[in-house]
Each structure stands twice: as structure tokens, then as C-alpha cells.
Amino acid sequence: KLSHRLGTIAGLVTDGARVADIGSDHALLPVYLVSKGQCPSAIAGELNQGPYEAARRQVREAGLSQKVDVRKGNGMAVVTPGETDTVTIAGMGGHLIATILEEGRVAGKLEQVKELVLQPNVGEDAVRHWLTEHGWALMEERILEEDGKIYEVLRATRVEDAALHNGELYKALHLPVQANSLISDDEAVELIYRFGPYLLAEPNEVFYLKWDSELRKMDRICTQMEQSGADEAIVRAKQFRLEMAQIEEVL
């Protein structure tokens, strides 16, 4: 049985897609997708020797060596253009995910890929920025809690005019919301990148839990900066407090 987090990712992969899971560790996701018949075949990509061997073992033990190909290499280097419909990248920071996607794009590895399912552990805004800037339309978002940690999962596909799609999506939220708002139009767009347009449009309990805890974290950091007494830290804390007020205004 798959964890709630990996199960949510699997749930966003289109049925019948040939999938490449980059940074697959134990290859749990591709083994699940193929053994269940949701995907006909999969590639599990791993950069590091230990996880690569663990993935190979997992695939062998599942009796799926014919259908799940475990490959060692950096990011999308393990994929040949045309052999993959869906790329999944999960359990890494958003900046690393965006870097892997960008290197893959430059190398032409994404040209025939139709779908991306991404689960950044932090820095979700970096992933949303990369998608918007490179012709990918955000189609679905999920937020979930598992073992006291909160995760976001994003699904993107190619559309004719992704910039327009995402622009409309972001505009539809009509931020800032108040007349005497603390939030400028540019800042409003940036906030939507942080919150996630779908998550913000239909916030659930986990969404509020996440942002309450983020605000508490930011408050602790501000207090430390203010107590340090250093001019630079106090200026930075002031900016941080404004950011917090903007987040609170949206929530």
C-alpha cells in the first residue's frame, strides 16, 4: 500500500501514460503505477548509487523488471525524447525540481512529454513560476498532511497558450481583495504563486494549517531578528512583518 502522499501523486497521473519518475529512490511510485495497471511501463531515474540499487531491488522483487526500467543519471538525462508521456518528480525542494525541469527542457527531453506531476517539499512558488514561464498550464493542485508534514502536489499539462491560461487563472482570484489593501497588484500575483491558485480558490483545512504554521515560523524568525538589534536585521524583520500581514489579509 502506498503512502497518502505517493497515493495522491499517483492519483494525478493520467491512466495509460508511460511515466518517468525522476529521483525515484525506492521506485515505489513507478512500481505501484505499473503493478496496478494504471501505467503500461515506467522509467525510474536515480542520481545516487544507494537509492538506484534500492530501486533495482524493489523492481526485481515486484517481478516488474520487464516493465519498469531503473536508470542511473542526473535528472531527465535518463529519458530519451518520445518515450515518456508523464514525468513525476517528488520529494525534493521546488528549486531543485525547477532546475531538473529546466535542464531537461534545454536538452529537448520535455518536447513530447504531455504531463508533469510534481510534489515539491518546499519552494512551491519556484515550480509554479517555472511552469508558467515555459508553456505549462497548471491544471490541478492538492494539499495533504501525512505524519505531521504538509505536502502540495501540482499537475500541469501543455495547452495552446499556457501564459494566458495561467494569467486568467490567477486573475480570477481578484487579489487584492480589500480597497485599502496592503497588497499591490504585482504582490498579489506573487502571493498566488506562493499559495497556489486552486488551493487558494478552495482552501481546505490542511491549507489553513499550513499557512498558520508558516506564519508562526515567520513570527519566530522576526522576533529573533528584532532581538538581535542589528540595523539590517530590523529592516529585514520589518519587510517580513509586512509579508505576514499580506498573507493574513488573504487568509
Ligand code: SAM
Ligand atoms: N521521489 C521519491 C519520493 O517522493 O518518495 C523519493 C524522494 S527522495 C527524498 C529524493 C531522491 O531524489 C533521492 O533518492 C535522491 O538521490 C534523488 N535525486 C536528487 N537529485 C537528483 C537528480 N538531480 N536526479 C535524479 N535523482 C535525484
